[in-house]
Amino acid sequence: MATIDYTIPGEPDLETVDININVGPQHPATHGVFRMVLTVDGELVTDVDPVIGYMHRGNEKLPENCDYRQVIGYHDRTDYLAQFNTEHCFVEAIEKLTGITPTERSEYIRVILAELNRITSHLMFIGAFGTDVGIFGTSFMYAFRDREYVQDFFEEITGERMMYNYFRPGGVAWDVPDNFRERCTQVLDHINSGLKDLEGLIVDNEVVLARCRGLSRVSIEDAINWGLSGPLLRATGLEYDLRKAEPYSIYDRFDFDIPTGKAGDVYDRVLIRLDEMKQSVRIVEQALAGMPDGPIMAEGMKRILRVPEGEIYMRVEGPRGEYGVYIVATGTDKPYRHKVRGASFSNLSALRAMSIGNYLSDVIIILGSIDIVLCEVDR
Amino acid sequence: MLGILKALKTTLRAAMRKPVTVQYPTEKKELPHRSRGLPVLLWDFEKDEPFCTGCQVCARYCPVDCITVTMKDNPKKAAGKSKRKKIVDQFYLDYARCMRCDICVEVCNFDAIVMNNTWEGVELSTYDRQDLVLDTDALLKQSRTGQLKDPFREPMGVAHSGWSPKVEEEEEAEETKASEEGGEG
Ligand code: SF4
Ligand code: SF4
Numbered sequence: 295m296a297t298i299d300y301t302i303p304g305e306p307d308l309e310t311v312d313i314n315i316n317v318g319p320q321h322p323a324t325h326g327v328f329r330m331v332l333t334v335d336g337e338l339v340t341d342v343d344p345v346i347g348y349m350h351r352g353n354e355k356l357p358e359n360c361d362y363r364q365v366i367g368y369h370d371r372t373d374y375l376a377q378f379n380t381e382h383c384f385v386e387a388i389e390k391l392t393g394i395t396p397t398e399r400s401e402y403i404r405v406i407l408a409e410l411n412r413i414t415s416h417l418m419f420i421g422a423f424g425t426d427v428g429i430f431g432t433s434f435m436y437a438f439r440d441r442e443y444v445q446d447f448f449e450e451i452t453g454e455r456m457m458y459n460y461f462r463p464g465g466v467a468w469d470v471p472d473n474f475r476e477r478c479t480q481v482l483d484h485i486n487s488g489l490k491d492l493e494g495l496i497v498d499n500e501v502v503l504a505r506c507r508g509l510s511r512v513s514i515e516d517a518i519n520w521g522l523s524g525p526l527l528r529a530t531g532l533e534y535d536l537r538k539a540e541p542y543s544i545y546d547r548f549d550f551d552i553p554t555g556k557a558g559d560v561y562d563r564v565l566i567r568l569d570e571m572k573q574s575v576r577i578v579e580q581a582l583a584g585m586p587d588g589p590i591m592a593e594g595m596k597r598i599l600r601v602p603e604g605e606i607y608m609r610v611e612g613p614r615g616e617y618g619v620y621i622v623a624t625g626t627d628k629p630y631r632h633k634v635r636g637a638s639f640s641n642l643s644a645l646r647a648m649s650i651g652n653y654l655s656d657v658i659i660i661l662g663s664i665d666i667v668l669c670e671v672d673r
Numbered sequence: 674m675l676g677i678l679k680a681l682k683t684t685l686r687a688a689m690r691k692p693v694t695v696q697y698p699t700e701k702k703e704l705p706h707r708s709r710g711l712p713v714l715l716w717d718f719e720k721d722e723p724f725c726t727g728c729q730v731c732a733r734y735c736p737v738d739c740i741t742v743t744m745k746d747n748p749k750k751a752a753g754k755s756k757r758k759k760i761v762d763q764f765y766l767d768y769a770r771c772m773r774c775d776i777c778v779e780v781c782n783f784d785a786i787v788m789n790n791t792w793e794g795v796e797l798s799t800y801d802r803q804d805l806v807l808d809t810d811a812l813l814k815q816s817r818t819g820q821l822k823d824p825f826r827e828p829m830g831v832a833h834s835g836w837s838p839k840v841e842e843e844e845e846a847e848e849t850k851a852s853e854e855g856g857e858g
Contacts, residue, residue, distance in 0.1 A: 499680050
């Protein structure tokens with residue numbers, strides 16, 4: 295970068311130069327294999343050059359050689375912290391293209407699981423974010439204790455802890471266990487008490503306040519121009535949530551609020567995620583009360599699913615923002631084109647603008663507040 | 674200062690309760706019935722042969738191509754001891770590549786393959802990746818020795834694993850043909 299030619303007062307022969315600092319690709323603060331080349335002037339960051347692509351596995355191209363059943367598994371691996379949300383997006387897209395109507399029961403199951411998944415994802419965020427701020431390990435342990443309850447619950451339903459592969463066009467793979475309601479209520483209780491703990495740890499904590507309040511403010515206009523979505527966008531004060539703005543699945547039946555922030559700073563982004571978890575609990579409670587009995591798979595599904603010619607862009611509100619999938623179908627059992635819009639990719643592109651002018655140690659916090667999943671960025 | 678005290682209160686409360694973790698290698702959590710370990714083949718104790726007919730449907734539908742199967746004529750059919758015309762000859766499954774997606778279980782028409790829901794056989798660490806390519810005997814061992822008592826299977830005929838009801842054996846040939854076409858499309 296450009297050399298700044300000024301000298302420190304009183305030290306006339308000392309010249310200062312900007313230096314480059316390489317953070318990552320294997321660094322605990324980068325939340326995955328992500329590299330930042332920071333240009334620093336003393337402690338102030340003057341430029342950030344994000345380097346991505348280390349996690350590229352061809353998750354968009356691979357499904358073009360897979361039939362529609364196999365693609366679901368690859369969506370799990372796109373955003374590995376919000377698997378149900380990504381699966382939801384894909385199966386909804388296929389259902390819209392083929393005109394299959396999923397059964398009522400499966401719709402409720404999907405919403406319950408997707409919302410619980412949002413909670414686990416946000417818990418993961420809070421845990422990792424605490425580490426960035428400096429409450430090393432503590433918040434991580436608390437968040438993971440509660441996440442574990444939900445994870446066990448998912449395992450009882452789907453059999454897997456991470457890559458569920460559970461939603462299908464037309465319904466879900468198999469019915470939930472008989473004790474689903476009791477277990478779900480138990481899990482919600484755990485989450486509620488766990489959220490209290492986390493709030494006690496974070497909300498009024500002076501360390502968090504001192505480091506996060508007022509840091510990296512983003513205005514509504516900037517957020518829209520940069521293409522931010524999800525909690526990052528709502529932290530600026532804009533009330534935009536795809537579950538309300540463009541209700542998919544059965545989200546129009548539930549009563550929930552969209553938490554928004556005021557300042558658009560890092561602190562707001564954390565609070566919003568805490569509030570969103572509470573709203574998700576509300577949705578799950580309502581869905582649990584309204585869940586009907588009945589079949590879990592639509593009638594007349596063929597063993598081989600052929601999707602009629604057409605194209606579709608389907609988007610859902612994932613924990614990180616707008617997760618979208620664009621599919622071009624040509625009437626065969628494989629997608630012709632399969633494109634994923636990852637929320638973290640767009641959000642990460644604003645990192646440079648958000649970090650310039652901040653201190654080196656704060657850039658780590660700003661990166662943490664974006665809540666990236668590198669698998670979704672690189673795909 | 675008040676906020677930090679509040680946070681300390683949370684810490685103190687947590688210090689008083691029992692640990693939520695388990696000392697893994699010595700203590701193991703109970704796995705749920707549906708737990709999806711790695712796929713294993715099932716042994717038909719009635720006929721004393723594997724359920725698997727070697728039809729290769731699972732091999733075709735595995736997203737990562739980690740299954741290789743060959744089929745042979747069933748000698749027991751000739752002897753009149755079994756109704757299966759064909760039986761599996763060689764079955765290789767690469768555990769190192771398997772992504773535990775459950776698709777092979779879902780598509781198998783004979784309920785011959787299930788996901789292992791015990792702790793045995795899924796704690797794999799070897800020095801050579803080749804050791805993770807299991808052959809027919811190794812895949813059948815779990816079921817044959819009775820370690821795998823209660824595998825999770827969806828009832829036949831009901832929307833089996835969601836995709837579609839399982840087809841009868843007559844329709845089966847037709848379906849297999851159709852899927853072959855689809856495989857090329
Ligand atoms: S689909 Fe079933 S019967 Fe056919 S080869 Fe695979 S395991 Fe054997
Ligand atoms: S579980 Fe999936 S990846 Fe593993 S063998 Fe079966 S189909 Fe292949």
